[in-house]
Amino acid sequence: xxxxxxxxxxxxxxSFTARKQLFLTPKNWPDPWYNFxxxxxxxxxxxxxxxxxxxxxxxxxxxxxxxxxxxxxxxxTHVDHALSHGIRDSIGIRNAPALMNLAWQKEFMRDGAxxxxxxxxxxxxxxxxxxxxxxxxxxYKLQNTKRYPSLxxxxxxxxxxxxxxxxxxxxxxxxxxxxxxxxxxKVLRKEAKxxxxxxxxxxxxxxxxxxxxxxxxxxxxxxxxIGLPIDSMLKDxxxxxxxxxxxxxxxxxxxxxxxxxxxxxxxxxxxxxKLSEVLNHYTKSIIISKSVxxxxxxxxILTSREKVDLTAFLLTLTDKEFLFNREFSYPKELLLNIx
Numbered sequence: 001x002x003x004x005x006x007x008x009x010x011x012x013x014x015s016f017t018a019r020k021q022l023f024l025t026p027k028n029w030p031d032p033w034y035n036f037x038x039x040x041x042x043x044x045x046x047x048x049x050x051x052x053x054x055x056x057x058x059x060x061x062x063x064x065x066x067x068x069x070x071x072x073x074x075x076x077t078h079v080d081h082a083l084s085h086g087i088r089d090s091i092g093i094r095n096a097p098a099l100m101n102l103a104w105q106k107e108f109m110r111d112g113a114x115x116x117x118x119x120x121x122x123x124x125x126x127x128x129x130x131x132x133x134x135x136x137x138x139x140y141k142l143q144n145t146k147r148y149p150s151l152x153x154x155x156x157x158x159x160x161x162x163x164x165x166x167x168x169x170x171x172x173x174x175x176x177x178x179x180x181x182x183x184x185x186k187v188l189r190k191e192a193k194x195x196x197x198x199x200x201x202x203x204x205x206x207x208x209x210x211x212x213x214x215x216x217x218x219x220x221x222x223x224x225x226i227g228l229p230i231d232s233m234l235k236d237x238x239x240x241x242x243x244x245x246x247x248x249x250x251x252x253x254x255x256x257x258x259x260x261x262x263x264x265x266x267x268x269x270x271x272x273x274k275l276s277e278v279l280n281h282y283t284k285s286i287i288i289s290k291s292v293x294x295x296x297x298x299x300x301i302l303t304s305r306e307k308v309d310l311t312a313f314l315l316t317l318t319d320k321e322f323l324f325n326r327e328f329s330y331p332k333e334l335l336l337n338i339x
Contacts, residue, residue, distance in 0.1 A: 082270030201313025
């Protein structure tokens, strides 16, 4: 009896550990903003969210999935065009942001239009230039598939399909997209060392970039006008479109620099294809206005060599384990026969 009791305790401990490891805060990182108590993670909910993320059934004509604009191999953004593309070859007004470390974010979208990850998927689903659908239409289609009711039952112990369950499942998958194993991270853990060039780049980064791109997330989660000239066709004023405050004119969310090697093109409208163009903007092309970030009123002063060194450091933020993690990839075992 005592032996069975010990085995039982070990089983419970192992089960608790397995649940706990569904999401781990990396060492020396801040606590996440996301409230997990209101959407408790489970492997089955994450699996459902992963299937939904890759399934074009979310769009009006079944041609566009979340992954269409957020490809794993490009840090969950897209690289083949500057602006997002939706159903019927429609073109959006912004570059799709890279998706990672979302549990530490308060607002979502380039302009912060969404303030909760559980609601984030509503924006692309209902946007006419993206998925062009509605959550009610998505739920109806999911209800009329062969396998989704069983996946919902497995995840929620209830086969009924609702908008809330759908959005929470997608959020659960996105919460698992944690990138924290780049060379930079390994250096901090004393598992690797920077080269002399990378170390010099890191020093330059801390001096010139870290106020907005704060470690370890490499963003401060705020919104900033970085002195870009407005696109005369798009006429996108960013955060001001949400707050209606002129002081927010041309402010966009500060993106993470993690995996920046793979998340081109850069800026909210994808105007720059190369990191060298980004650095040239900060040293030569900033347009001063009332809302420009105070840190940029004076342009950065970097020599050609320093730009190379800074770029070398930025490349240490590449996390190949994240980019090629099979747990984040297309779940063919779920989707091939799901209809």
